[in-house]
Every structure is written in C-alpha cells, then in structure tokens.
Amino acid sequence: MSTGEQSRASRPDLYVVARIIKSLKEQNKMNRTALATSTGLAYDKLVKYLDWMQEKQFVRIEGDGGFVVLTERGLETYDGLVKWIMEYVGRLRFPKLGSGA
Amino acid sequence: MKEESAVAKVGELMSALDQVKRYKALSKGLKQFAVLLGCTIIAYLLIRVLISILALENSVLNQPSIFFALSLISLLVVLGGLVGGALLVRRKVNSVAVGAWREDLSQGVPGALRILSEINWEATFDEISVGRISQLLYGILKSIAYMVILFFALESFSSILLIHFLGVRIFFVGVLWAFVSVSAVLALQSGDLLRRYKEGRSLDFLLYELRWFSNEYRRAESSFEA
Numbered sequence: 422m423s424t425g426e427q428s429r430a431s432r433p434d435l436y437v438v439a440r441i442i443k444s445l446k447e448q449n450k451m452n453r454t455a456l457a458t459s460t461g462l463a464y465d466k467l468v469k470y471l472d473w474m475q476e477k478q479f480v481r482i483e484g485d486g487g488f489v490v491l492t493e494r495g496l497e498t499y500d501g502l503v504k505w506i507m508e509y510v511g512r513l514r515f516p517k518l519g520s521g522a
Numbered sequence: 523m524k525e526e527s528a529v530a531k532v533g534e535l536m537s538a539l540d541q542v543k544r545y546k547a548l549s550k551g552l553k554q555f556a557v558l559l560g561c562t563i564i565a566y567l568l569i570r571v572l573i574s575i576l577a578l579e580n581s582v583l584n585q586p587s588i589f590f591a592l593s594l595i596s597l598l599v600v601l602g603g604l605v606g607g608a609l610l611v612r613r614k615v616n617s618v619a620v621g622a623w624r625e626d627l628s629q630g631v632p633g634a635l636r637i638l639s640e641i642n643w644e645a646t647f648d649e650i651s652v653g654r655i656s657q658l659l660y661g662i663l664k665s666i667a668y669m670v671i672l673f674f675a676l677e678s679f680s681s682i683l684l685i686h687f688l689g690v691r692i693f694f695v696g697v698l699w700a701f702v703s704v705s706a707v708l709a710l711q712s713g714d715l716l717r718r719y720k721e722g723r724s725l726d727f728l729l730y731e732l733r734w735f736s737n738e739y740r741r742a743e744s745s746f747e748a
Contacts, residue, residue, distance in 0.1 A: 435746060436636035443632055503631055506528035506638075509738050513531075513731050515538040516724030 433473055435502070437462065441470060442499040445480065445491035452488055525631050532634040533627055538728060540620035542646060545653025545725070547618045551611035552656050552663070558610070559667050562603025566674065569596040586686040593678035600674060604667045611660065639743070643736040647729060654725040661718040665711045673703040 437460070444459040445451060451459065457467045471489060474480045479495035482488070573592050577583040583592070626633040676699040684690050 435639055435743065436632050439632035439635050440629075443630065499631070502635065503525055503528050505742055506531060506631070506634060507524065509735060509742070510528070510531040510535055510638075513535060513735055514727075515534060515731075516727050518538070518541045518721060518724055518728075 433470065437466075437470055438474065438479070439499065439502060441467070441474065442479065442491060442495050445489060446496065446499065450483065450488045450490040452486055456489055529627055529630055529634050532637055533624075536623045536627070536637060539641070539646060540618075542649050542653060542725075542728075543618045543620065544615050545657060546649040547614045548611060548660060549652045549656035551614035552660050555607035555611050555660070556663060558607040559603050559663065562600045563670060565603075566596050566600045569599065584686075586682055589686065590679070590682050593682065597671065597675055597678065600667075600671050604664075604671065607667075608664070638739060641736075643732070646732065650725050650729045650732070654722045654729075657725075658718045658722050661711075661715050665707055665715065668707045668711065669703045672707060673699055676702060 440460045440462075441456065444456060448455075448459070453464065453467060453471070457464045460467065462470070471480060471482075474495065475482065477494075477498075478492055479498055480489050481492055483490050569592075573583065573589075573596070577589075582588060623637050626637050629636075673696075677696055680695060680699065684692060684695070
C-alpha cells in the first residue's frame, strides 16, 4: 500500500462522523452499544471513531455507563457541515440539459 | 429545514450528474451508430452497382417500374440503418441507471456527505468533456445521414424520370441534387444543431462549476481532517 493510500485509509470518513453526531443530536446521549446499533457501525470501528472524536472534542464520555455525549463543538461541526453544503452546493448553478439523444 | 435544504441541493447536483451519465452513454452509442450508418451506405452503393451490372444483361431490370422498386428497396436499406442506429443510441441513453443515490440521500446530511465523498470528480469531468463533443457529433452525423438519403432518393428518382420517361440525360444533375440535399437538411436541422451547440455550452458551464466545487470540497475535506 502506498503512503497516499495509507493516509486515505486512516482518514476519518465524514459520512461516519456525521452519522454519529446526528444520532447523538437526536438522542442526546447514548451508550456505545446503542450508538453502534443506531449508526449501523461495527462496535470496534465505532470505538476508533469515538477516540478520534474525543480527541477533537466533538464528544465526551460521561459517567460509569460510558455514555457518549455530544459537545457544543461537535454540534457546531455538524452545523458547519450543513452550512458548508448550503453555501457551496447551493452556489452551484446547474444548466438546463437535454435528454442526451 | 436548513438540513432539508442542504440535502435537496445535493439532490440537484446528483440529478445533473445523472444527466452527464446519459451523455456518456450517448458517446458509447455514437461509435455503433456511425459504423451502422457507414455499413448501410456501403451496402446501398453495392446494391446500386449490382443493379446496374444486372441491368446490362437483363432488360427487365431496365423497366421504370422495376427500377423504381429496386431503387426504393435499396434506399430502405440506408433508411433502416439510420432508424436502427438512432434507436440503438436512444436505447443506450434510456438504459442508464439513474437515481441510485436517492437511498443514501434519504439518510439526510450524513448520506449527502457520503454521496459527495464518493463522487469520482476526474471521471465526471472526462464524461462531461466526451459527452459535450459526442452530442454535437451525433447531431452532425444524423444531419449527414439525412443529406445522403435525400441525395440518393433525388438522384435515383430523377434518373428514372429523366432517362426512362423523358429519355434525356443531363450531366452534373448530381451536383444540383447535392446542393438541394445539403440546403434542405441544413434548413430543417438548423434548430437541432443550434440546440446541440447550446447544450455543449451548457456542459462547458457545468464543467467549470463542478471543477470549482470539487476544489472547494477537497479543501474542506482536508481542513476537516486536520
């Protein structure tokens, strides 16, 4: 595997991060198992993402039950993604195209 | 509401990219269309040569009604090639699977992000560039086919009229029919050719917009990872 491929493989997937944040946004706080079910992620993969998200201060772990809670920064990040889509995809102008043939 | 609008915007983008897929299918069908058309024109010319050779030996073939029927049949070969080719292209364009992204998009913003991250921008740019040329070439090829068919028809039926009924032979009448064919088809097809030219410009514009967007997306993705 080349260095480029390695860095690509270790990159956090925006889609997964957004799914975790969305689930937490809807449920307020969740334990890891429920969060894995809700996001459809394998437990070990979720844990890796949660570690990265904790590092970035998007989530924090609360209490003995290990509840995952969305932080203000995590919420801002999600809103930022929505805003980004609105701003950049929204700025695109699509010309009227024919049927092809 | 803000999230829904963002998702709808990505939906618009994907609909435009679905359209680009149709242009790609057109470019694939174009080669077959050209080959089919070329073969039928060659077949027509061979049939005409064969009829002329046989007419030298068999006087029945020189009768105007027989000659007319044979000319008509040979013309149908070229016409069949044009119609068959156009149907083939249409079938290819219509068979393009579109809207596969709708399921992802139903997941909201995460789905929209997944769709954006999975777009192969370089392949999309190539598809637009090829599609832009193909749709114009298709229009030009179709117009040339109409000209050829009209020329063959005029040339065949005028020779029946002039040689068999009036008994005269006018030299260079083919040049006149060529001029008539080109002028008539250009007059009839100018609207279609202009539409295709404008569509090419629209695809240019789309390419420019998407290049800008892909750069912004890559930049945003890198800044998020950092």
